[in-house]
Amino acid sequence: MANVMKPSASPLTTAEIAALALSLAHLGSGPQANTARSGLRHAFEHMQLDDEVIATTLSTLTDPMPAPVADRARTIANAITSQLVVRLHYRDVSGRITVRDVDPVTCMVHRDYWYLVGMCRLRRGIRAFRFDRIVATEPTFLPAQPHTADHFLPFQGRRRAMRNERVA
Incomplete structure (x- = not known):
């Protein structure tokens, strides 16, 4: 079975990104959490954001919280x-x-x-x-x-x- 990528009808909103990232941030560092964080990083790669936004926020969004x-x-x-x-x-x-x-x-x-x-x-x-x-x-x-x-x-x-x- 081949993976098929469909173009997104609309980009994620700021609130949707925040909700997803918050859910991931407090998950800890188990295998599922790591895979989910990888997915969020991948989603960011396909969004049209300026480099400064990506550089300053991506690690904060995807790193586990203390x-x-x-x-x-x-x-x-x-x-x-x-x-x-x-x-x-x-x-x-x-x-x-x-x-x-x-x-x-x-x-x-x-x-x-x-x-x-x-x-x-x-x-x-x-x-x-x-x-x-x-x-x-x-x-x-x-x-x-x-x-x-x-x-x-x-x-x-x-x-x-x-x-x-x-x-x-």
């Missing part, structure tokens, strides 16, 4: 799937730890870091929380407000603005 971070990532992924609020113990850049209830929307990689993107109930606004600054996660039974992931990716606006400046 075990404690992977445990927190599982809690976050479950909250996204279940559409439940997740409670974060978050250390900001100054070292202060706050406890925040977040309506999780999606996860993404920007440069070398994983982020949870969601509506922070404490700050009453969209926030991106770096995984390596999340000290602990707690599942809750509070229903999260539904949000569309494509409108919640904080770095997209900057990229679009930069492209428009280059064109002008």
